[in-house]
Amino acid sequence: MSVELRDLSKSFGGVAALNRVSLTIAQGEFLALLGPSGSGKTTLLRVVAGLDFVDSGDITVDGRSMQSVPARERSVGFVFQHYALFRHMTVMRNVAFGLAVQPRNRRPPAREVRARVQSLLDFMEIGDLAHRYPEQISGGQRQRVALARALAIEPRLLLLDEPFGALDAKVRKSLRVWLRALHDRMGLTSIFVTHDQAEAMEMADRVAVLRAGRVEQVDAPARLYAEPASAFVHEFIGESVRFDCIVSDGLARIEGLPNVQIPTTCPAGQAVALIRLHEIGLLPGPGPARVESRHLVGPMCRTVVALNDDVFDVLATEAAWAPAPGQTCNLDLSRARIYRSEPNWDS
Amino acid sequence: MMQPARHSALPGFNLTFGITLLWLSLIVLLPLAALILRPWELGLAGVWHSITEPRVLASLRLSFGVAALAAVVNVPFGLLVAWVMVRYRFPCRNLADSLIDMPLALPTAVAGIALTALFAPKGWIGALLTPLGIKVAYTPLGILVALIFVGLPFVVRTLEPVIMDLPLDSEEAAATLGATRSQIVRRVVLPALIPALLAGFGAALARGVGEYGSVIFIAGNMPMISEIAPLLIVIRLEQLDYAGAAALGLVMLLVSFAILLLLNLLERRIHQRT
Numbered sequence: 001m002s003v004e005l006r007d008l009s010k011s012f013g014g015v016a017a018l019n020r021v022s023l024t025i026a027q028g029e030f031l032a033l034l035g036p037s038g039s040g041k042t043t044l045l046r047v048v049a050g051l052d053f054v055d056s057g058d059i060t061v062d063g064r065s066m067q068s069v070p071a072r073e074r075s076v077g078f079v080f081q082h083y084a085l086f087r088h089m090t091v092m093r094n095v096a097f098g099l100a101v102q103p104r105n106r107r108p109p110a111r112e113v114r115a116r117v118q119s120l121l122d123f124m125e126i127g128d129l130a131h132r133y134p135e136q137i138s139g140g141q142r143q144r145v146a147l148a149r150a151l152a153i154e155p156r157l158l159l160l161d162e163p164f165g166a167l168d169a170k171v172r173k174s175l176r177v178w179l180r181a182l183h184d185r186m187g188l189t190s191i192f193v194t195h196d197q198a199e200a201m202e203m204a205d206r207v208a209v210l211r212a213g214r215v216e217q218v219d220a221p222a223r224l225y226a227e228p229a230s231a232f233v234h235e236f237i238g239e240s241v242r243f244d245c246i247v248s249d250g251l252a253r254i255e256g257l258p259n260v261q262i263p264t265t266c267p268a269g270q271a272v273a274l275i276r277l278h279e280i281g282l283l284p285g286p287g288p289a290r291v292e293s294r295h296l297v298g299p300m301c302r303t304v305v306a307l308n309d310d311v312f313d314v315l316a317t318e319a320a321w322a323p324a325p326g327q328t329c330n331l332d333l334s335r336a337r338i339y340r341s342e343p344n345w346d347s
Numbered sequence: 348m349m350q351p352a353r354h355s356a357l358p359g360f361n362l363t364f365g366i367t368l369l370w371l372s373l374i375v376l377l378p379l380a381a382l383i384l385r386p387w388e389l390g391l392a393g394v395w396h397s398i399t400e401p402r403v404l405a406s407l408r409l410s411f412g413v414a415a416l417a418a419v420v421n422v423p424f425g426l427l428v429a430w431v432m433v434r435y436r437f438p439c440r441n442l443a444d445s446l447i448d449m450p451l452a453l454p455t456a457v458a459g460i461a462l463t464a465l466f467a468p469k470g471w472i473g474a475l476l477t478p479l480g481i482k483v484a485y486t487p488l489g490i491l492v493a494l495i496f497v498g499l500p501f502v503v504r505t506l507e508p509v510i511m512d513l514p515l516d517s518e519e520a521a522a523t524l525g526a527t528r529s530q531i532v533r534r535v536v537l538p539a540l541i542p543a544l545l546a547g548f549g550a551a552l553a554r555g556v557g558e559y560g561s562v563i564f565i566a567g568n569m570p571m572i573s574e575i576a577p578l579l580i581v582i583r584l585e586q587l588d589y590a591g592a593a594a595l596g597l598v599m600l601l602v603s604f605a606i607l608l609l610l611n612l613l614e615r616r617i618h619q620r621t
Contacts, residue, residue, distance in 0.1 A: 051519050071522040078523040084516035088538045098524035101534070146520075153524055 001062045001156045001189055002027050003048065008057035010043060017043040018054065019213035025191060030183050032200035033193045035210035036236070041193045044210070045159050048191065049078045061157065074157075077150030081162040083142045085134040091145050092117055092130040098153035117152060124148045140171040147179075151186070158183070158190040164199065176203055197237050201225070209233050231339035234274040241280065241312045243273040245338065252338045256308045257288060257331065264338035273336040278315040280305075281332030282322055289331050291323045307331070382600060385593035397591045398598050402570050403579060410576040411602060413487060414555030417494035418502075421551045422544055425502025432503070433510040447504070450497050455560030462493055463565045485567030490575065493561040498551030505547035506540065513539055542614045549610040556603055 050071030
């Protein structure tokens with residue numbers, strides 16, 4: 001099933017949580033919503049689930065408008081950040097809940113419900129926890145129970161709100177791989193909210209970067225990293241070094257580096273140049289930059305460079321030429337991307 | 348008991364525990380001990396005779412029966428009030444919130460007189476009920492009204508913090524799983540509230556059993572019909588039958604204790620299951 005979000009807007013007390021958001025999610029796709037806190041990603045997820053309502057815009061699922069469909073009829077699996085398990089029910093009854101509340105004529109017989117839940121729990125590798133209560137199991141297990149509960153109703157769409165937010169790093173990592181495999185095996189369509197870029201980049205087919213209620217860019221992880229559409233995306237995903245520059249005659253010039261001229265299509269005026277740490281080249285000096293120190297960690301060499309008042313890191317392979325600490329050098333910034341500077345930079 | 352205290356990171360165990368014990372003894376144990384010791388000057392047979400008088404048994408039945416009934420009425424309505432106070436924001440909410448405490452703050456005699464005035468055959472509400480053949484003032488029904496009045500804040504105040512702590516996301520989860528609003532209330536909300544409902548019921552019941560001031564004005568106090576046990580105790584005191592009064596007091600104490608203990612056990616059972 002495919003989901004289309006058209007021009008969604010919503011504000012809470014005058015503050016826009018969603019600002020004309022449009023997105024399409026294809027059948028079988030795993031889409032991550034990535035953004036800093038307050039960017040509207042959770043609101044967007046809740047709106048799709050029918051837990052919150054937009055002020056304007058429309059959500060269609062397989063061409064059918066969801067506007068007047070209540071949450072309980074959307075057949076959407078929702079996994080909450082803090083699991084939201086029913087504390088007074090066993091794991092078995094938690095997972096069976098969605099089947100038990102169905103109208104009598106659609107509800108499968110009790111024995112079949114039990115069998116289905118048990119096989120789902122086995123599939124989730126938590127089959128032996130069926131008779132435990134939520135507070136008797138670990139965080140990672142609770143997350144699997146929450147997921148099993150959401151999947152028990154055979155949802156058309158799975159929504160996950162920072163599902164690994166409350167787990168420790170190691171469990172997180174293993175659940176990431178497991179969840180992505182589950183998505184593929186069950187043929188689900190999933191939307192996944194996270195503020196952890198590594199998580200989004202590793203799991204998703206496409207990542208939508210949100211900022212202050214707007215979609216900044218939607219792209220496959222590799223493209224998002226290689227071709228960020230805005231300075232915000234560039235800085236939010238991966239490490240970047242930032243230089244102020246001035247554009248004139250189609251060339252960006254960085255203050256304090258008279259030799260650097262980067263061709264750009266950016267309009268003339270104030271701009272910013274952003275470059276990844278490994279894209280910066282160090283050229284034999286003497287030059288304006290001074291090497292503070294060098295650290296060889298793993299295959300990459302991290303060189304700390306000072307330029308005017310700024311200090312930043314440069315990553316290069318061990319084999320590349322690098323000046324010794326205390327020496328000066330020139331910088332090759334030809335791979336920098338130039339973006340128009342934004343008046344209200346808020347992050 | 349001393350061992351962990353010496354090694355505890357929290358200082359002052361000896362002092363605080365000592366004061367606690369002293370205070371409990373002075374305020375609770377000593378009067379109770381007097382109550383337990385006093386009746387026996389009548390002798391075993393005398394005590395038995397004193398507490399099995401038909402008038403005494405009728406008053407005990409009335410006191411506990413009506414208090415239980417009032418608590419049963421207060422639980423659903425108290426739940427409703429607590430729910431509305433916690434979940435909704437409406438004008439004059441603060442005013443309504445302080446109104447709930449009025450039965451606690453008002454001198455009980457004032458409450459009793461006010462209720463009597465309302466429910467007397469010529470009172471505002473009584474005048475409406477009399478043509479229907481319903482008599483409230485000076486009957487056991489009047490006692491019920493008074494006990495519902497004094498018991499309400501106990502249920503509301505016990506439930507409010509628990510409702511406040513109810514995780515909203517589990518209700519939302521239930522909704523996304525296809526549950527209707529009434530299924531959510533029955534299967535998710537109420538089960539989570541049961542321990543607090545029991546506790547509120549216990550508190551309202553205990554208050555109702557011991558209530559005196561508001562009841563005696565509205566009850567009519569007819570022996571065998573609308574005479575509550577606490578009033579009988581006062582009557583015995585006035586007749587200088589101190590041992591008889593203590594005997595009746597002891598019975599009330601034991602029954603109340605048994606009920607509260609039972610509720611506590613029930614609550615713990617439910618707690619263990621969850």
